[in-house]
Amino acid sequence: MLEFRVIEHNSKDYWDTVHLRELVLRQPLGMRFSSEELELENNSYHIAAYDENKKIVGAAMFVPLSSTKLKMRQVVIADDWQGRGIGKELIEFAETFARSKGYKIIEANVRQTAIGFYEKLNYQKQGKEFMEVGISHIKVEKNLN
Numbered sequence: 200m201l202e203f204r205v206i207e208h209n210s211k212d213y214w215d216t217v218h219l220r221e222l223v224l225r226q227p228l229g230m231r232f233s234s235e236e237l238e239l240e241n242n243s244y245h246i247a248a249y250d251e252n253k254k255i256v257g258a259a260m261f262v263p264l265s266s267t268k269l270k271m272r273q274v275v276i277a278d279d280w281q282g283r284g285i286g287k288e289l290i291e292f293a294e295t296f297a298r299s300k301g302y303k304i305i306e307a308n309v310r311q312t313a314i315g316f317y318e319k320l321n322y323q324k325q326g327k328e329f330m331e332v333g334i335s336h337i338k339v340e341k342n343l344n
């Protein structure tokens with residue numbers, strides 16, 4: 200059984216998400232998080248997925264842009280857990296949480312390589328592709344009705 204939870208910034212669970220995000224998203228680009236960057240994550244909601252042994256298998260972060268809009272960042276599933284529906288469940292859990300807090304819209308700048316994943320979750324492409332951290336990205340948005 201998988202478990203999905205909202206976790207506290209700077210808790211042990213939070214640092215487990217940092218390690219997972221660094222491993223899957225940053226290390227392949229030869230990048231690391233700076234302490235300033237992580238300190239700024241204090242204002243975000245952090246959500247994580249755990250396997251039956253309580254080991255972290257996925258994470259995502261949601262930055263409030265206004266009282267109704269969130270920016271989704273750094274969606275990640277551990278390499279050996281990808282393609283089993285956990286990313287979908289993680290985002291659906293986060294969307295339910297966001298609705299419960301009164302948020303109406305989630306936007307994100309997502310990697311072109313993952314656009315099919317977000318489209319399956321009904322995120323709509325907005326505008327043209329652009330480069331971020333050396334990778335082609337596109338903005339997506341979803342109305343949480």
Ligand SMILES: CC(C)(COP(=O)(O)OP(=O)(O)OC[C@H]1O[C@@H](n2cnc3c(N)ncnc32)[C@H](O)[C@@H]1OP(=O)(O)O)[C@@H](O)C(=O)NCCC(=O)NCCS
Binds near residue numbers: 285312313316
């Ligand atoms: C992208 C990612 C978060 C998706 O999570 P996941 O658990 O592997 O995806 P799921 O198994 O929940 O997939 C849900 C659906 O999206 C599809 N999908 C998943 N990844 C996809 C991709 N990269 N491109 C196109 N479709 C994808 C699946 O085939 C599945 O379709 P189905 O419902 O018809 O079977 C995960 O693979 C990952 O962490 N990748 C590496 C890091 C990354 O690219 N993060 C996103 C940055 S924007």
